[in-house]
Amino acid sequence: RSTIFSMFTRTKCCSIAGMMKPSMAEANSGLSYKKFVHFALEETKKHTQLIPSSLQENFNCLKAIDGKTELEMHSFGSSNIRLLRSLSVEGSDGMQVLDFAIFPRPEFDLPIFCANFFTTAVMNIIVLDLNPLHDVISRQDYKEKYYKHLIPLGLKYAELLPWGGRITTESMKFFSPIIIWTKFPPSEQKHHVLYSAFEDYLKSWLELMDQASMETDVSQIMLNLESQHRYLTWRAEKDPGHQVLRRLVGETHAKEIIRSFLFNGVDDLGSKTFVDYFPEYKSEDGTINQKRSMIGKSFESRPWDATGEFIGNSIT
Numbered sequence: 001r002s003t004i005f006s007m008f009t010r011t012k013c014c015s016i017a018g019m020m021k022p023s024m025a026e027a028n029s030g031l032s033y034k035k036f037v038h039f040a041l042e043e044t045k046k047h048t049q050l051i052p053s054s055l056q057e058n059f060n061c062l063k064a065i066d067g068k069t070e071l072e073m074h075s076f077g078s079s080n081i082r083l084l085r086s087l088s089v090e091g092s093d094g095m096q097v098l099d100f101a102i103f104p105r106p107e108f109d110l111p112i113f114c115a116n117f118f119t120t121a122v123m124n125i126i127v128l129d130l131n132p133l134h135d136v137i138s139r140q141d142y143k144e145k146y147y148k149h150l151i152p153l154g155l156k157y158a159e160l161l162p163w164g165g166r167i168t169t170e171s172m173k174f175f176s177p178i179i180i181w182t183k184f185p186p187s188e189q190k191h192h193v194l195y196s197a198f199e200d201y202l203k204s205w206l207e208l209m210d211q212a213s214m215e216t217d218v219s220q221i222m223l224n225l226e227s228q229h230r231y232l233t234w235r236a237e238k239d240p241g242h243q244v245l246r247r248l249v250g251e252t253h254a255k256e257i258i259r260s261f262l263f264n265g266v267d268d269l270g271s272k273t274f275v276d277y278f279p280e281y282k283s284e285d286g287t288i289n290q291k292r293s294m295i296g297k298s299f300e301s302r303p304w305d306a307t308g309e310f311i312g313n314s315i316t
């Protein structure tokens with residue numbers, strides 16, 4: 001399968017120069033997400049030694065079927081990061097996508113850093129969060145440990161980037177009390193607010209990482225591993241971006257990018273299947289129900305109060 005990729009990667013794409021010089025990238029692409037990636041890599045390097053991932057060989061640059069849109073991928077690991085990976089897409093039609101995530105090693109119960117921005121000429125769909133590894137509604141201790149001190153930061157941005165409206169109910173289980181979920185038409189001012197939110201959330205995550213102690217209890221490590229695998233299994237199956245990726249690069253490449261790159265680990269960090277974790281999606285013939293959501297959308301307004309208490313109805 002590497003041959004398919006190297007065939008594509010030989011074509012010149014994704015200006016590396018643009019990556020190194022954010023000012024140039026900005027000048028070239030307006031409200032680009034390249035600056036976000038550049039900041040994230042530089043900032044993370046201040047805290048931990050990033051080592052290029054073996055995934056970089058197969059996942060770096062790809063031109064979409066339209067011959068114009070470019071997909072740029074980066075991946076690294078470190079002593080406490082299992083995988084930091086980034087996918088950014090710059091379409092010819094004004095489409096800009098960023099899918100940036102940091103997955104900690106299973107010895108850490110740290111949240112998963114998650115930035116998902118989908119931008120077209122008319123709309124921005126934004127998710128930015130430190131996705132909790134363990135349940136923040138039933139596990140008060142986990143919420144206290146990682147989010148209590150961040151609630152004021154979450155409140156600041158909840159005001160600047162208001163709640164985006166009804167959302168896939170199942171997704172809420174993967175979100176924290178400081179989730180930024182917002183939608184807005186293109187706006188330079190909002191783009192800047194989003195950039196500063198991205199900076200603040202990443203810095204907060206890196207501070208948590210600096211302070212995190214490595215778990216030695218094998219049963220706790222196994223719990224962390226299973227939670228991360230469950231998260232990967234959910235996103236590898238139901239992430240809203242899949243349809244866009246399929247359209248851009250076709251079914252085969254999209255599947256590779258999703259399972260081997262974006263949600264790397266889904267096929268080897270655990271042996272449970274999607275319907276083991278999410279049995280409500282099992283259809284009569286045993287296959288996975290193709291619906292994105294079984295419950296439907298809910299949470300018209302932000303279901304977390306100013307103290308970080310969950311005030312939505314229970315998520316069944």
Ligand code: BLA
Nearest residue numbers: 097098099116117118125127167168171174240241244245
């Ligand atoms: C929409 N993306 C959304 C929505 C969410 C997310 C919550 C709103 C629609 C919904 O309620 O599902 C993001 N959902 C997440 C995340 C998690 C989750 C991060 O459960 C984590 C657990 N979005 C991307 C990328 C693309 C993309 C890379 O991150 C495209 C390549 C596209 N997101 C995209 C599109 C929509 C969307 C097109 C609107 C389509 C829809 O509403 O189904």
